[in-house]
Amino acid sequence: MSDPSQAGAVTASKGTIHLVHLYPREMSIYGDLGNTRALASRLRWHGYTPVVHDHHPGAPWPHEAHLLVGGGGQDSGQLRVQDDLATHADRLRALAADGLPMLMICGMYQLLGRAFITAEGHRLPGLGILDVTTTGNATRMIGPVVLQTPVGEIVGYENHSGSTVLGEGQEPFGQVRHGQGNNGSDGTEGARTGNVIGSYLHGPILPANPALADHLLEIAVVRATGAWDPEDVDDTIAHQAHDRQVRSLLSA
Amino acid sequence: MIRSTLAITAGKLARGVSRLRGGGSALPGLVTERIDPGILGHTLADLPGGIVVVTGTNGKTTTTKMLVALLRAHGQRVFTNPTGSNFTRGVISAMLAEIPLSGRLDADWAVLELDEAHALHFAAAVAPTHALLLNVARDQLDRFAEIDQTAELLARLAAQATTGVVLNVDDSFVSRIHSRVAEGVTVAWFGVDPTCADRLPELQEADVREADGAAALPDSAEAALLLLQDEHTFTVTGSGADVGPVTLRQRGLAAMINATAATATARAVLGDDFEPGVAATALATVTPPFGRGEVIDIDGHPLELVLVKNPAGFTVALGTYGTEPVATMIAINDNYADGRDVSWLYDVSFESLQGHGVALTSGVRGWDMALRLRYDGVEVAHTEPDLDLALEQFLREHAGEPTRIFCTYTAMMQLRRRLAARYNLARFGEDSP
Numbered sequence: 001m002s003d004p005s006q007a008g009a010v011t012a013s014k015g016t017i018h019l020v021h022l023y024p025r026e027m028s029i030y031g032d033l034g035n036t037r038a039l040a041s042r043l044r045w046h047g048y049t050p051v052v053h054d055h056h057p058g059a060p061w062p063h064e065a066h067l068l069v070g071g072g073g074q075d076s077g078q079l080r081v082q083d084d085l086a087t088h089a090d091r092l093r094a095l096a097a098d099g100l101p102m103l104m105i106c107g108m109y110q111l112l113g114r115a116f117i118t119a120e121g122h123r124l125p126g127l128g129i130l131d132v133t134t135t136g137n138a139t140r141m142i143g144p145v146v147l148q149t150p151v152g153e154i155v156g157y158e159n160h161s162g163s164t165v166l167g168e169g170q171e172p173f174g175q176v177r178h179g180q181g182n183n184g185s186d187g188t189e190g191a192r193t194g195n196v197i198g199s200y201l202h203g204p205i206l207p208a209n210p211a212l213a214d215h216l217l218e219i220a221v222v223r224a225t226g227a228w229d230p231e232d233v234d235d236t237i238a239h240q241a242h243d244r245q246v247r248s249l250l251s252a
Numbered sequence: 253m254i255r256s257t258l259a260i261t262a263g264k265l266a267r268g269v270s271r272l273r274g275g276g277s278a279l280p281g282l283v284t285e286r287i288d289p290g291i292l293g294h295t296l297a298d299l300p301g302g303i304v305v306v307t308g309t310n311g312k313t314t315t316t317k318m319l320v321a322l323l324r325a326h327g328q329r330v331f332t333n334p335t336g337s338n339f340t341r342g343v344i345s346a347m348l349a350e351i352p353l354s355g356r357l358d359a360d361w362a363v364l365e366l367d368e369a370h371a372l373h374f375a376a377a378v379a380p381t382h383a384l385l386l387n388v389a390r391d392q393l394d395r396f397a398e399i400d401q402t403a404e405l406l407a408r409l410a411a412q413a414t415t416g417v418v419l420n421v422d423d424s425f426v427s428r429i430h431s432r433v434a435e436g437v438t439v440a441w442f443g444v445d446p447t448c449a450d451r452l453p454e455l456q457e458a459d460v461r462e463a464d465g466a467a468a469l470p471d472s473a474e475a476a477l478l479l480l481q482d483e484h485t486f487t488v489t490g491s492g493a494d495v496g497p498v499t500l501r502q503r504g505l506a507a508m509i510n511a512t513a514a515t516a517t518a519r520a521v522l523g524d525d526f527e528p529g530v531a532a533t534a535l536a537t538v539t540p541p542f543g544r545g546e547v548i549d550i551d552g553h554p555l556e557l558v559l560v561k562n563p564a565g566f567t568v569a570l571g572t573y574g575t576e577p578v579a580t581m582i583a584i585n586d587n588y589a590d591g592r593d594v595s596w597l598y599d600v601s602f603e604s605l606q607g608h609g610v611a612l613t614s615g616v617r618g619w620d621m622a623l624r625l626r627y628d629g630v631e632v633a634h635t636e637p638d639l640d641l642a643l644e645q646f647l648r649e650h651a652g653e654p655t656r657i658f659c660t661y662t663a664m665m666q667l668r669r670r671l672a673a674r675y676n677l678a679r680f681g682e683d684s685p
Contacts, residue, residue, distance in 0.1 A: 075400070237626055
């Protein structure tokens with residue numbers, strides 16, 4: 001993927017970072033491709049060389065991966081990626097256990113959980129990387145969201161019919177300050193185990209939350225090069241977009 | 253029918269009050285519908301010609317206007333909802349302006365643009381004789397949840413049509429609906445001529461489309477196909493009587509495919525009475541609907557107002573207007589009618605704006621738009637969320653040169669109200685995108 005933005009680019013690269021975007025065709029109808037764009041651009045702004053691998057169902061696994069991203073798709077899209085996900089299940093579980101950073105949004109968050117139970121009561125097993133169980137619902141949870149998380153206030157947009165419950169001891173990604181979150185009742189949103197983050201938030205989540213983007217990049221870059229050496233990136237616009245959403249939603 | 257007369261009377265009163273207050277077009281329809289929920293069926297069911305419903309993700313308003321022009325050019329009396337108010341109550345509001353208390357519309361045909369969800373509400377009240385299904389793409393997923401769901405809405409509408417259905421052969425979401433039409437209902441097709449198939453990606457976003465159940469190109473005798481001659485001139489082939497060459501008053505490939513869809517539908521509706529020469533003249537003279545590439549004269553310089561509401565539409569708009577860069581403003585709101593989720597901006601590439609940059613981003617999510625542009629390396633000179641201040645600044649800083657504003661629906665409504673007050677533009681209704 002080419003990103004022409006050269007704002008703040010540094011000529012000599014501090015290292016090459018491999019981003020893997022899982023199923024960009026089937027699982028990115030809600031703009032989650034923006035997360036991959038944001039990570040690639042920010043790597044460049046921080047002086048690194050991004051390489052983006054689009055992983056499609058049935059394709060060989062990329063030879064290198066420092067960070068994995070996945071997004072939300074339709075129910076039909078989830079069905080189309082299930083076989084490929086099963087093929088790579090052991091690999092993904094091993095990578096998660098090894099501390100590889102992953103950001104999985106909406107449908108991919110659900111697939112990383114223990115199971116998805118359809119509205120008809122069918123139990124579809126997931127990867128079990130996150131201890132969450134999702135049940136299909138008739139009513140969707142839709143709307144703008146503000147979260148409090150260990151990486152600060154996060155803004156985004158949820159649009160999901162699945163209602164997700166955390167297993168005992170499973171850490172959420174954040175606490176809901178505005179919106180519905182995992183299930184609309186317990187105040188949690190998403191899940192986090194080690195460096196794997198699952199969340200329902202579109203927006204897409206990373207551009208307007210640069211602290212979260214850099215948090216993931218730091219883990220990936222340390223894995224790839226041994227040290228995180230960021231540049232001073234001007235995030236004025238991102239902060240404006242972020243703070244306005246927080247203000248308008250929390251004052252509503 | 254006493255109830256209908258009461259309902260129409262109340263609606264007309266509401267319409268009078270609402271016009272005096274400069275309000276929108278939905279309320280009178282709402283009043284009428286409350287008193288007589290069956291008002292649509294009562295007034296439209298016995299039109300001598302029939303009821304044509306136009307729906308799909310992109311191009312509804314433009315195509316409807318073209319189809320109405322085509323039918324009127326053939327001497328047909330047509331009732332339509334010309335204001336882009338495409339919810340059922342908007343249709344009723346439009347009707348109130350034209351209907352006597354007796355409840356009989358002076359029309360042969362009703363040609364109605366309907367939102368994908370409201371098309372089904374409408375069909376439940378009165379079955380359309382014809383349905384034109386344009387395309388399915390990502391749009392307002394906070395309302396429709398999934399593209400598959402939008403496609404299913406259209407399939408259910410097609411199943412309600414009693415006489416004819418017109419389908420897009422190039423959109424697999426739409427073409428596969430041919431298997432859902434009722435027994436004895438005719439299927440006609442529109443699409444892009446195979447010799448111009450390389451232009452299709454400009455009209456369709458690169459989403460995941462399954463080929464299952466997609467139709468092969470049908471026998472061209474029943475298909476209206478867009479044959480491009482150059483960037484501005486085209487012919488609609490098919491049925492042994494080509495329409496054109498035609499040059500539209502609206503730029504771009506999307507407008508041409510809309511004209512092709514309208515032509516296919518006019519043929520289906522008029523049958524042997526369809527005259528290619530009359531059709532060509534009608535298409536060449538129809539003006540774009542407000543805010544859809546509408547050109548407003550600002551002290552002798554053109555301001556183009558371009559509605560954008562989903563990835564495919566914004567991509568087409570950038571392709572259409574990107575070849576002639578001018579001072580550009582982008583206004584993004586996130587009200588219900590705009591779609592509350594602005595994630596879709598990341599499914600559009602803005603690289604074509606790199607050379608000229610963007611003078612101003614505005615609207616409730618003006619900063620999010622600026623952020624999106626930053627990630628595509630597009631320079632943004634200013635961001636001013638307040639639309640009125642932004643318009644003022646934009647026109648002041650770019651006085652004496654051509655300008656362009658890309659805007660979401662509610663942003664367009666507000667901007668156009670300001671422009672209308674300042675530059676004496678025609679009134680228009682308001683309801684939904």
